[in-house]
Amino acid sequence: MRRTVVLCYHMVSATYEHRLSISPQLLLRQVRLLTRFARVRASFDDAFRSAAAVFPALERRGVPVQIFVCTGYARDGSPLTIPEFEGDDPEQLATMTWEELRAHAERGVEIGSHGIAHAHLTRLSDADLHRELGESKAEIEDVLGRRCPDLAYPYGEHDERVRAAARAAGYERAYGLRERGHDAYALRRVDLYRRHAPFGALLRLYA
Numbered sequence: 001m002r003r004t005v006v007l008c009y010h011m012v013s014a015t016y017e018h019r020l021s022i023s024p025q026l027l028l029r030q031v032r033l034l035t036r037f038a039r040v041r042a043s044f045d046d047a048f049r050s051a052a053a054v055f056p057a058l059e060r061r062g063v064p065v066q067i068f069v070c071t072g073y074a075r076d077g078s079p080l081t082i083p084e085f086e087g088d089d090p091e092q093l094a095t096m097t098w099e100e101l102r103a104h105a106e107r108g109v110e111i112g113s114h115g116i117a118h119a120h121l122t123r124l125s126d127a128d129l130h131r132e133l134g135e136s137k138a139e140i141e142d143v144l145g146r147r148c149p150d151l152a153y154p155y156g157e158h159d160e161r162v163r164a165a166a167r168a169a170g171y172e173r174a175y176g177l178r179e180r181g182h183d184a185y186a187l188r189r190v191d192l193y194r195r196h197a198p199f200g201a202l203l204r205l206y207a
């Protein structure tokens with residue numbers, strides 16, 4: 001049986017030359033090549049509005065799509081204003097509103113949690129950590145009326161305490177990045193960027 005690979009993307013734009021932005025053409029070429037070697041799922045962190053441009057093409061290829069949303073931004077789809085994006089074009093950082101997320105969910109896109117505020121979870125107090133994980137899950141479930149069993153750690157950062165908190169918050173699984181092993185709370189995703197030509201993306205699958 002072919003293995004399943006979960007890819008991790010962020011912004012999608014033909015023109016925006018940000019390290020976390022990839023052109024739709026390259027993304028689809030990566031996915032097309034990888035689907036010859038593995039079952040591919042495509043996940044999009046931070047719920048950037050621009051990502052939706054490739055959803056129809058992915059769905060036509062039978063590639064399941066998942067969005068990991070930071071709930072603190074979804075009320076008005078405001079730009080993701082984290083220190084790491086300081087000075088970047090706020091228009092490109094616009095995120096999806098609940099209304100948009102609901103529309104995607106109704107078309108079969110899965111909505112997972114990426115916390116509330118894109119925090120560095122390992123640095124939070126116990127109380128803040130539980131709030132980030134618990135309240136984001138509850139809000140997704142309340143607003144969208146669907147279960148939210150999946151979490152993606154912001155920055156892929158986690159440790160034993162964070163993994164235990166994810167389990168305690170009721171998640172069934174949680175994704176990091178480029179993990180090894182079979183911990184349901186440290187699942188592997190392969191993050192791909194504009195610098196990965198399709199063959200480079202394939203190599204990364206096996207890295």
Ligand SMILES: [Zn+2]
Nearest residue numbers: 045046154155
């Ligand atoms: Zn993120």
